[in-house]
Structure formats: C-alpha cells, structure tokens
Amino acid sequence: MNDAEDRPAEAQDGKHPVHRRSLLLGGAAIGSAGLLGSGLLTGPAFATELDTTVPAAAPAGMTPAAALADTTPTVVYTTSFEDADPDWVSDFTAYDTTQSRTGATSLxxxxxxxxxxxxxxxxxxxxTDAYVPFSVSVWVKTAGMQNGGASVCLEWYAEDGTYLSGGYTGVTQSTDWIQLTVPPQVAPAGAAYMKAIFFLSRGATGSAWxxxxTITKYTPKLLRATLAAPTYRGLLIPGDHREIDLRIGLYPPAAxxxxxxxxxxxxxxxxxxxxHAQTFAGDRKxxxxxxxxxxxxxxxxxxxxxRTxxxxxxxxxxxxxxxxxxxxxxxxxxxxxGRVxxxxxxxxxxGAFNGxxxxxxxxxxxxxxxxxxxxYQLPSRQILDETHARGMTTLFVHRNADANEVLQYKDHPSLLGWYxxxxxxxxxxxxxxxPRYTSVTDNDPNHPTYSVDYRVWAGDDAQYVTDAFGTDPYPIFGKPTDLPRRVFTHTEATIRELPNTAIWPVIQLHNLGNYRHFGLRPPNLIEVRNMSWQAIVAGATGLLYYSRFDIEQDSTGVPYQILLGNARTVVSQVRELSPVILSTERVPQIRVNDDDWLRWTTRRHGNREYLFVxxxxxxxxxxxxxAPGQRPAQVLYEHRTIEKSRGKYTDSLDGLGVHLYQMSVI
Known part of the structure; x- marks a missing residue:
C-alpha cells in the first residue's frame, strides 16, 4: 500500500477486476522466453511453519494405496479451446486457428x-470448497508485445462480487510457447465462485495466444486450528482471559x-x-x-x-x-x-497513511x-516527539527482520505499534x-504488530505472523459499477477468520486515478462515511485511512481542504463515538427489519442504547x-428525532446513507 505501489484496478467494462498482485507484474523481459518482474509466487499455499505433516496413514476402512491415490491432484477443468466456449469471447478475445499448441485452435x-x-x-x-488448494497453468505465446506482457491468474469472489483472494503469475513476452503456472492457492472460506482470468498487463499492447x-485441485491440509482466545500472541492476560478457546476444522481428502x-x-x-488432554471424534468443526x-x-x-x-x-x-x-x-x-x-x-x-x-x-x-x-518513511525523533506532544500515536513501519529499529524506537512514548x-x-x-513478526515479538513485548493485505487471510495462517490485521478493498472509482459494500464483505470475512482479533480495515480516501487505475474521482463525503461505518458495523476495532498524501495531490484536482474536510466530518464522529463502538454490550431487544441492503449493529454504553444502520x-x-421504551430515538449528527408508532420506529435512508440512533434507557 506504499504510495509508490500499484493499487487494485478494474476492467473498463466492470466485469473482471484484476487485483494488485496482477498489477505489480511488469518490467523488461528477462530473455525472450522469460517472465517479467518478480511476481511468480512459489510454494504451496497450504503450508505453514507451525504445521507438521507426517506421511499420511490410511483412514480406517481405506488401504494405504487408496489413501495415496486420494492425495493425487485432480484436474477439475481443462480446455485446449477447441469447443468455442462463448465465456472466453469478448471484444478483445477470439478463437484463432492460425496458432495452436495442441489441436487446431487457441484463444x-x-x-x-x-x-x-x-x-x-x-x-x-x-x-470453492473452503481451504482447498487450486492451481492454474496455461501455455502462452505472444507477438508484437510492447510495454508489458501476457499473464494468467485465478481469483475468488464472494456472492456480492467482492474479491476475496487470488493467485498470480509473472507476465511473458515470449514469442514461443511458454507455460505460466499459478502455484496452489487455497480457496477462501465464503467464496461463491472462482474465475480463471487471462489478461495483458496494464499499458501493454500486442497479441497473446x-x-x-488446466485447473488442478489438490488435497487440502487436513487440520486447521485457530485460537479465538487468547488471540494476542498466545498471552493469557490477567483480568482479560478466563479460558482457552480453540476453533478446529478438519478438511479430509475427497475419498x-x-x-x-x-x-x-x-x-x-x-x-x-x-x-490437560481431550480427544474428539472427527467432525468438520x-x-x-x-x-x-x-x-x-x-x-x-x-x-x-x-489422527487416524x-x-x-x-x-x-x-x-x-x-x-x-x-x-x-x-x-x-x-x-x-480485539480492542487496543x-x-x-x-x-x-x-489512523492515516502518510509519506x-x-x-x-x-x-x-x-x-x-x-x-x-x-x-512510510522513517520518522525522525523530532516528528515522533511532535506526534506525542499532540496526543497522537505512531504506527512505525518495520518491514524487515532486523531488530535494530525495534530496539531503537520501542520505548518512544508515541509508539502504538509496528506496521x-x-x-x-x-x-x-x-x-x-x-521473521518480521518475530523480530518485534522477541524484542518488544509492549506494542502490537499490524498487517494489511488486499486478500482475506485464513485464520491459522494469520495467527503468529501478525497481531492486528486489515484489508483494503478500495471500491470507489466514481463509476456506476462501484460496489461500496465490499468494505463490509471484506471486514466480515476477516472477522470470521480471526474471531476476537484486532481488525483495522483500510478506508479509501484517495482517487484511484492517482495510480492510473481508471479512477474518475476520489470518494465523496457520503461514500467515505458509508465505508467507515460499514467496517464498524461489521466489527472493526480500529480504522486506517489511505492516504493523506493522496488527497493533498488529487489527480482530478479536487482541493486538499475539501477532501481533508470530508475526512474530518467522518473521523470526528467516529472518534466521538469510539467509547460506544468499543463497548462489548449489545442490545438484543433492538430488532431491525430484514433487508439485504441494510447492515446494522447495536451497543449499550452507560445509560444509552445505540443502533448503527x-x-x-x-x-x-x-x-x-x-426497541425497548417509548421515547423518541435521537438521530445523531442530524438534529432530529423519530417517534415510536405502533411499537416500531420507521425512518428513511438516502442512497449509501448512515443513521446513528441513540435511545435513553428508562
């Protein structure tokens, strides 16, 4: 999310978003048949350092040979483009009989x-089976390729079209057939569908065949285990934890x-x-x-x-x-x-990202x-002191395994944590x-770590590599096809994977056009407020905004003071209500009509009850x-109240509207 790095982009037709890993792949060719850039991912997506896998014994009722056969990768889809499937055809693609590696046709x-x-x-x-690994491979050749190359990826999406995760290759300018392969990537929980996607890198021209x-399915890691308590570095903290709470999942091979x-x-x-020890009969959860x-x-x-x-x-x-x-x-x-x-x-x-x-x-x-x-740059001691003098805190960027930075700055009073x-x-x-994580945990017991990705991480992959986590879907381009609801979907999916963990989503302030990603304008006040409260309603315990430096130099010329003022309006309200947001007391007596387009949550704080819609x-x-009681509900920051009629409150919301209701407890 560095200011020098690419951000997510979408297709101009709005149909096929390709995300940041794809966009990072580019540069000069390494030989005529080489891959461009360093984006080729390696290693199976289902291996982690905390797991120990031994040669699999056959489950009861299975012979060793049957168990071995069960772990053989399975091809779930393959084509040599002989069948003229219309799904692959667009204004930019066509079946071609002049070039082929096998058969008579290519795409x-x-x-x-x-x-x-x-x-x-x-x-x-x-x-879309949760945590099951899939890979994609395809043969590619190009002609007349300029300013980039051809690539392939696979991506998973939620039901509402929100991108959840994916795997990507480098790009090629090879004029001979070369195989591109995405190593096995684990399907995220909650995925509704997966796409295999062909594309030319941003700014490239030419042809690719x-x-x-081939799409291949692999045997999943059988065992997944995520701590729901304690979630913070495995620390049982006095006055905070009463029990160990471990969530276990079994994902057996197909047979x-x-x-x-x-x-x-x-x-x-x-x-x-x-x-203590306990043995469970095998079950999915x-x-x-x-x-x-x-x-x-x-x-x-x-x-x-x-065990068998x-x-x-x-x-x-x-x-x-x-x-x-x-x-x-x-x-x-x-x-x-998950609260600080x-x-x-x-x-x-x-927080706000800054240069x-x-x-x-x-x-x-x-x-x-x-x-x-x-x-993003190393702050001076003066800036750290100035930050502390203003009552603000610092998230210190630390993206290496060298503990010298940690040892040097860990005692500064402005430090909140390590990015x-x-x-x-x-x-x-x-x-x-x-190693980045352990360089902090081994040397600074007093400050948490924070990580951001555009993918939703599996819970047992994330634990013990970060303390707080957030995703950055950035859904606003200023187009009719924008789906602001992706912030809620991402936050909800992250919390499902990491229950009770600190979740700090990144909210978009910037114009994606600043990064040449087809953004027409920055998010407006309504959109910034909507995205912020989507994250809060989903369960966020902190928010980061990207970025101060982008709104200072908006590519479409919107003045800095206007964009900063939009942020001020939203952030000041969130800050004022933060004690309420952090309350763990809910109000089950408050009920909201069922509507797929509404998301809501409740809080009780002091002698007030709250509903955020x-x-x-x-x-x-x-x-x-x-809601309980008969008193009018106050609509915060709108200078109005709504009366209860026939046992219910009714109100209207503008498009992407947010209402924050406060009710007195009698």
Whole structure:
C-alpha cells in the first residue's frame, strides 16, 4: 500500500477486476522466453511453519494405496479451446486457428489501445470448497508485445462480487510457447465462485495466444486450528482471559470423511508435563475450551493432532501460550475482544497513511481528529516527539527482520505499534512474513504488530505472523459499477477468520486515478462515511485511512481542504463515538427489519442504547426497527428525532446513507 505501489484496478467494462498482485507484474523481459518482474509466487499455499505433516496413514476402512491415490491432484477443468466456449469471447478475445499448441485452435487476446484494460475470464465450477488448494497453468505465446506482457491468474469472489483472494503469475513476452503456472492457492472460506482470468498487463499492447489451460485441485491440509482466545500472541492476560478457546476444522481428502479421524488436543507446561488432554471424534468443526484460572503462571504449549482411528498422526500443530503475572502485562496490547488497551485505557486507533511526515502534516491530521499516523518513511525523533506532544500515536513501519529499529524506537512514548506487512501474503510467503513478526515479538513485548493485505487471510495462517490485521478493498472509482459494500464483505470475512482479533480495515480516501487505475474521482463525503461505518458495523476495532498524501495531490484536482474536510466530518464522529463502538454490550431487544441492503449493529454504553444502520445500496431505503421504551430515538449528527408508532420506529435512508440512533434507557 506504499504510495509508490500499484493499487487494485478494474476492467473498463466492470466485469473482471484484476487485483494488485496482477498489477505489480511488469518490467523488461528477462530473455525472450522469460517472465517479467518478480511476481511468480512459489510454494504451496497450504503450508505453514507451525504445521507438521507426517506421511499420511490410511483412514480406517481405506488401504494405504487408496489413501495415496486420494492425495493425487485432480484436474477439475481443462480446455485446449477447441469447443468455442462463448465465456472466453469478448471484444478483445477470439478463437484463432492460425496458432495452436495442441489441436487446431487457441484463444487470442489482442490489445491495440494501451488505455484499455479488459480481461478474459470464466467461472470455474467446483472450486470453492473452503481451504482447498487450486492451481492454474496455461501455455502462452505472444507477438508484437510492447510495454508489458501476457499473464494468467485465478481469483475468488464472494456472492456480492467482492474479491476475496487470488493467485498470480509473472507476465511473458515470449514469442514461443511458454507455460505460466499459478502455484496452489487455497480457496477462501465464503467464496461463491472462482474465475480463471487471462489478461495483458496494464499499458501493454500486442497479441497473446493461450492454449491448454488446466485447473488442478489438490488435497487440502487436513487440520486447521485457530485460537479465538487468547488471540494476542498466545498471552493469557490477567483480568482479560478466563479460558482457552480453540476453533478446529478438519478438511479430509475427497475419498475420506471427517469421521474417519480423531482430533487430540494436549496442553503441556514448560517442563513438558501434561496439564490437560481431550480427544474428539472427527467432525468438520470442533471447539476446545479450557478454564485458565487454576493454571500456574508461565509458558505452555497447545498441541493439536489429527489422527487416524488407530492413533497414527496425520497432521499436527503446536501453539505457544503463556499465562502472565500481573506485573508482566504489556503497556499496550490487544484484549480478548480485539480492542487496543493503551497505557491502561481502551483506545480506538483512527489512523492515516502518510509519506514523509512533517509538522504541518501532523497539524492537518490533528485538525481532522485522527489519532494515529502511519509514515512510510522513517520518522525522525523530532516528528515522533511532535506526534506525542499532540496526543497522537505512531504506527512505525518495520518491514524487515532486523531488530535494530525495534530496539531503537520501542520505548518512544508515541509508539502504538509496528506496521510490518504491506500486502505480502501470509500463506505463500510465510518465510518472509514470520521473521518480521518475530523480530518485534522477541524484542518488544509492549506494542502490537499490524498487517494489511488486499486478500482475506485464513485464520491459522494469520495467527503468529501478525497481531492486528486489515484489508483494503478500495471500491470507489466514481463509476456506476462501484460496489461500496465490499468494505463490509471484506471486514466480515476477516472477522470470521480471526474471531476476537484486532481488525483495522483500510478506508479509501484517495482517487484511484492517482495510480492510473481508471479512477474518475476520489470518494465523496457520503461514500467515505458509508465505508467507515460499514467496517464498524461489521466489527472493526480500529480504522486506517489511505492516504493523506493522496488527497493533498488529487489527480482530478479536487482541493486538499475539501477532501481533508470530508475526512474530518467522518473521523470526528467516529472518534466521538469510539467509547460506544468499543463497548462489548449489545442490545438484543433492538430488532431491525430484514433487508439485504441494510447492515446494522447495536451497543449499550452507560445509560444509552445505540443502533448503527448502514445502507449498502445507492438507492434510498427505509428502515424499521423495534426497541425497548417509548421515547423518541435521537438521530445523531442530524438534529432530529423519530417517534415510536405502533411499537416500531420507521425512518428513511438516502442512497449509501448512515443513521446513528441513540435511545435513553428508562
């Protein structure tokens, strides 16, 4: 998300968005048959350092040969483009009999205008099982390619069209047939469909021929386990955690069932002595809980193993835990609800990305009610001091495994945490991500880490490589096809994967046109407010905004003070209501009419009850809700109230409208 990096883009026809990993791939060819750039992902997406996989024993009722056969990759789709499938045809693609690798036909993609960016994509059936890996390979040759090359990717989407995850290759200018392969990528939970997509990189012109496409399904990792408590570095914090809460999933190979396995959970102390153990009959979803009040202070290990019925271990995973003494509680940490506890107080970070931070930048951000600044460049001691003097905090960029920065700045009073990951995936690039994380955790117990990606990470990939996480869908181009609701979908999916974890989504302030990604304008006030409250309603415990430097130099010339003023209007309201947002008390007696375009949540704080309602539609909608009591509901920041009639409240929302209702408790 660096200001020098590309952002997500969409096809000009609005049909086939191709996301940031695709856009990063470009540059000069490495030989006539080489891949351009460094975007070729390596390593299976289903391998992580915390897992131990042993040679799989056959489940009960299966012979070893049957178990082995079951792990063989399965082709779920293949074509050599002999069947003239209309899904692959567009204004830029056509079936071509003049070039082919096998058979008589290939699919040709030709672009003559470098300003167009349209993709050939097809939904592939049978590719949405949660956590199942898929790969794509295709043979490609090109002619007359300029300013880029040809590529392929696979991407998963939610039902509403929100991008969730994907895998990408480098691009090629090869004039001979060359095979491009996306290594196995895990299908995210909640995916409604997957697309295989052919495209030419942004700005490229020329022709590419595609042939012999194959989509392959692999055996999933059998065991997945994610801590819902404690979520923060495995730390059992006094006054915060009452139990260990472990969520377990079994994802057996196609020829087996979850019931063919057993799951054993074993809790041991620092000396290796067993404290507790429990064995479960195999099931798709399991949950292990254990009270911690009687545990002695100190280190523990939680080992989870998937076994055959005769006890042979197929996969296992070990998670470190530690029960802290009261005098070991960090000065800043993330509590059992994913909220920041900073110097003993609840804190809702509202941050802005910035480049090289100046005193004027700090003053601008302070005037707009931001609490936190994230500078891409190393801030000077003076700027850190100035940040602290304004009562603001710093998210310090740390994207290497060298602990010197951590040791040098960890005691500065402005420090809130460490920004360690700018869109490097936790599954395929764990060898890069994990050392950054441990360089902080091994040297600074008092400040959390934060990571951002445009993909939704699987929960057990994310834990122990970051403490707080956020996605950055950036849905506003200023076009009729914009889907602002993607912010809610992304945030909800992230929280589903990482229950009780700190989730700080990134809200778009900038014009995507600043990055030549077809943005026509920056988000307006209504859109910024809508996206912000989408994230809050979904469960965000902090917000970051991208970016201050972009709104200072908007590509379409919208004045900085207008865009900063829009941010001020939204951020000041969020900041004022942050104690309410962070309340864990809900009001089950408040009920809202069922509508796919409405999202809502409730809070109780002090002697007030609150209802936050967001309209995901661009069209006006009505909202009807019931709540205890007979008093009028105050509509915050709108200087009006609504009366209760026949036991219900009714109100109208503009397109992308947000209403924040406050009700007194009698």
């Amino acid at each position: 040709r993609y030709t672009r003559t205008d470098s300003s167009t960016y349209v993709f050939a994509g097809k939904k592939i059936a049978g590719t 595609y042939d012999d496409l 087996a069932r979850a019931s063919d396995y057993r799951v054993q959970v074993e809790l041991t102390d620092a000396a290796g002595r067993r404290v 399991l949950r292990y809980t254990r009270p911690v009040s009687k545990l002695a202070y100190g280190a523990y290990q939680l080992r989870i193993s998937a 019925r005769n006890g042979e271990i197929v996969q296992d995973k070990t998670l470190p835990l530690r029960k802290l003494r009261p005098d070991e509680v960090p000065t800043t940490y993330l509590d059992q609800h 506890r900073h110097n003993g107080e609840l804190y809702f970070p509202i 090289t931070t100046t005193v004027q930048n700090l003053n601008d951000l302070l005037s707009a009610s931001f609490t936190t600044v994230l500078s 360690i990951n700018d869109e490097t995936p936790a599954d395929t690039e764990a060898a890069t991500v994990r 967001v309209n995901l539609s661009k069209e006006p909608r009505s909202v009807t809700f019931s």
